[in-house]
Amino acid sequence: MRKILLGLLLASPLALAAPPKLISAEEFGADWPFTTEEMHLQCLPGNAVVVTDPETGRMYAVNGAASGKARQLGLDPLDQVWAESESIPGTKVSVGTVIKAGLALCN
Template identity: 50%
Template sequence: MRRNLAAVLAVALLALTACGGADDTDTSSKTITKAAVEAEGKFWPFTTSEATLRCNGQAVTATVDGTKYALNGRAKGSGVGADLDPVWAENPDIPGTKISVHHVIEMGLDLC
């Protein structure tokens, strides 16, 4: 029984390390602009005109004005970026809500 448990734990540990983690070493990046995103018919979710997306271990971040912000759950859970709220644009069509960052997260995941 102990041998089986040890084997299961070893496989689980191997699987976790093979997936990669969200450390502070950014592997891929891409600078995006408000003009380019809006030209694709999408809404720009930030209060600035430019952001640099990074993806590492499925953790997507955006660097805006020198500060790295966590965009998805993987980045938030790993603590690799600040809360997005200071640069997250309000939705002018629905008061009290923010513009979705979904398409920006998808762009970031494409870098992984």
Template identity: 40%
Template sequence: MKKLALMFAVLSVSTSALAGIETVSRFDMGKDNWPFTREEMMLSCEKGNVLLAINDGTLVQYPLNAAAEESIKAGRIKGVPIDKMLADDPANPGHKKSLAPIIARAEKLCN
């Protein structure tokens, strides 16, 4: 029921039509593929291939691609830069973990 309530809240936060949404976790993706500092995030694909990661605790939206960044800059949706949510990459000191596995998972929601 909590997941359903969160989904409806996200729908009301976003101004564009939502094509897909999914909750993913470190457990689902595997420790090596998990780029976030949180254990769980929601992913969404909105109209126009706008890919977002959403903090399921605060409902803050983070852009995953250029289309999402542009939508935020244009004021069509609310969001903040994703840098604050990214974990450091222990294999590459001074860099953050790659978003590639998360972006690939979010892109599947667009279909």
């Protein structure tokens, strides 16, 4: 019984989330921060912005709110799919545009 209740508690944030939106490198152009061509973008309760790789099904935290829930939701580290910046070596491409698009889904 405990396992069932725990499973329901862990799954509940995903059940309350708005449906994901497919986003792509083509759509974002030079602002695309991922190493994959497409991602599913979603806003979970609490303004937690996440992306899911449609090929692998792996979900990644994009903003601080999602990072705080990473363990609870079983999210993978964003670094696994976060692209390196070509213009500033040693840094990553900004995820700001993706966070903005994700937060728009929260409303």
